[in-house]
Amino acid sequence: MKKALVILSGGMDSTTLLYQVRKDGYETRAVSFDYGQKHKKELKAAALTCEHLKIPHRTISLSVLNELAPSALTRDEWDIPEGHYAGENMKQTVVPNRNMVMLSLATAYAIGKKVKYLFYGVHSGDHAIYPDCRPAFYSYMQDAIMRADWHQVLLKAPFIHLDKGDIAVLGKKLSVDYSKTWTCYQGKEKACGKCGSCVERLEAFEKAEIKDPLEYE
Amino acid sequence: MKKALVILSGGMDSTTLLYQVRKDGYETRAVSFDYGQKHKKELKAAALTCEHLKIPHRTISLSVLNELAPSALTRDEWDIPEGHYAGENMKQTVVPNRNMVMLSLATAYAIGKKVKYLFYGVHSGDHAIYPDCRPAFYSYMQDAIMRADWHQVLLKAPFIHLDKGDIAVLGKKLSVDYSKTWTCYQGKEKACGKCGSCVERLEAFEKAEIKDPLEYE
Numbered sequence: 001m002k003k004a005l006v007i008l009s010g011g012m013d014s015t016t017l018l019y020q021v022r023k024d025g026y027e028t029r030a031v032s033f034d035y036g037q038k039h040k041k042e043l044k045a046a047a048l049t050c051e052h053l054k055i056p057h058r059t060i061s062l063s064v065l066n067e068l069a070p071s072a073l074t075r076d077e078w079d080i081p082e083g084h085y086a087g088e089n090m091k092q093t094v095v096p097n098r099n100m101v102m103l104s105l106a107t108a109y110a111i112g113k114k115v116k117y118l119f120y121g122v123h124s125g126d127h128a129i130y131p132d133c134r135p136a137f138y139s140y141m142q143d144a145i146m147r148a149d150w151h152q153v154l155l156k157a158p159f160i161h162l163d164k165g166d167i168a169v170l171g172k173k174l175s176v177d178y179s180k181t182w183t184c185y186q187g188k189e190k191a192c193g194k195c196g197s198c199v200e201r202l203e204a205f206e207k208a209e210i211k212d213p214l215e216y217e
Numbered sequence: 218m219k220k221a222l223v224i225l226s227g228g229m230d231s232t233t234l235l236y237q238v239r240k241d242g243y244e245t246r247a248v249s250f251d252y253g254q255k256h257k258k259e260l261k262a263a264a265l266t267c268e269h270l271k272i273p274h275r276t277i278s279l280s281v282l283n284e285l286a287p288s289a290l291t292r293d294e295w296d297i298p299e300g301h302y303a304g305e306n307m308k309q310t311v312v313p314n315r316n317m318v319m320l321s322l323a324t325a326y327a328i329g330k331k332v333k334y335l336f337y338g339v340h341s342g343d344h345a346i347y348p349d350c351r352p353a354f355y356s357y358m359q360d361a362i363m364r365a366d367w368h369q370v371l372l373k374a375p376f377i378h379l380d381k382g383d384i385a386v387l388g389k390k391l392s393v394d395y396s397k398t399w400t401c402y403q404g405k406e407k408a409c410g411k412c413g414s415c416v417e418r419l420e421a422f423e424k425a426e427i428k429d430p431l432e433y434e
Contacts, residue, residue: 149348
């Protein structure tokens with residue numbers, strides 16, 4: 001049986017991807033990364049989804065990344081910027097090279113477990129703001145990853161040309177339980193509805209014509 | 218002034234590279250990785266060299282990599298294989314995807330410090346045994362790294378077509394203090410002289426016609 005490892009943040013994109021990979025018949029496991037994000041609720045959401053789908057799940061600590069390169073997502077003294085995602089101020093939410101670090105550790109894990117397919121839920125809505133979410137970056141990472149070890153790992157990013165709305169439409173078909181996902185960059189009881197992440201999520205649910213099961217402030 | 222970050226293991230290759238980069242006039246800093254290696258002495262050697270050259274030095278813990286993917290370099294219950302480096306049994310010394318993980322964290326660090334040039338001392342002697350030491354792997358990593366952030370980092374691997382003997386010849390010209398380096402995979406008081414690393418080192422010193430200042434068993 002084809003083995004797959006899905007990088008699962010606990011947000012709606014990677015959760016939808018997990019449902020899709022599982023439906024496609026892979027023997028699936030998931031890995032999440034704790035990089036000191038304020039929105040720890042996404043890690044709990046990831047664990048809940050894996051429990052629900054009976055998928056083995058591992059969370060890896062990346063606290064070192066926060067020490068090396070602080071960002072507004074991890075520092076208490078920095079405020080999360082509000083407003084639409086494309087804004088210049090959203091650059092503050094970047095944890096430098098987070099994606100390459102996560103991909104490299106997920107690849108090490110995949111090699112250890114003899115998993116061939118590594119799935120990552122990056123999508124086109126992120127391209128404008130994050131350089132390491134663009135197709136060229138993934139194309140080169142794919143080439144490097146497949147040359148990293150005798151056991152070949154293939155990086156798959158099937159959502160790279162979809163936007164978050166397309167993903168919500170797909171999730172509707174897959175009956176994804178979006179109550180077990182978390183998107184807001186503020187780690188509060190209810191989602192703020194104001195940060196770039198929330199704004200995008202709400203637009204996506206609108207496009208898919210489904211109701212977001214999360215509560216908003 | 219051009220800023221450079223050198224990935225410094227504490228072995229003879231990266232130490233020689235550090236001397237070269239410093240001589241070339243870069244504002245230089247160094248980073249080392251503690252991945253639970255038995256040969257911790259290489260980390261002490263790295264610190265001694267940086268102290269000697271007055272270069273800022275940071276050691277980053279990578280214990281997570283050992284948890285994810287064990288190898289003979291990090292597990293007490295596994296013996297370090299003896300004999301020449303090219304042997305099939307040396308595959309046991311591979312920590313899966315170690316190079317990509319180190320490069321991705323070093324890149325994050327370089328971005329945080331606004332460093333443009335990231336130097337890595339990989340050389341041709343490693344190509345046969347380690348897939349992630351081959352030129353194609355580095356070419357793709359270079360392309361991915363320069364696309365990882367708004368601040369562009371350039372990966373440089375100037376020794377990739379040299380062998381360890383060539384590096385020792387270069388080190389002789391640079392007056393590298395090889396007493397402040399460590400190569401043996403066994404972490405004992407004296408170098409074993411038998412593991413693949415020691416065998417290669419001794420051959421390199423022979424080629425350069427200099428005496429290795431380390432003591433051997």
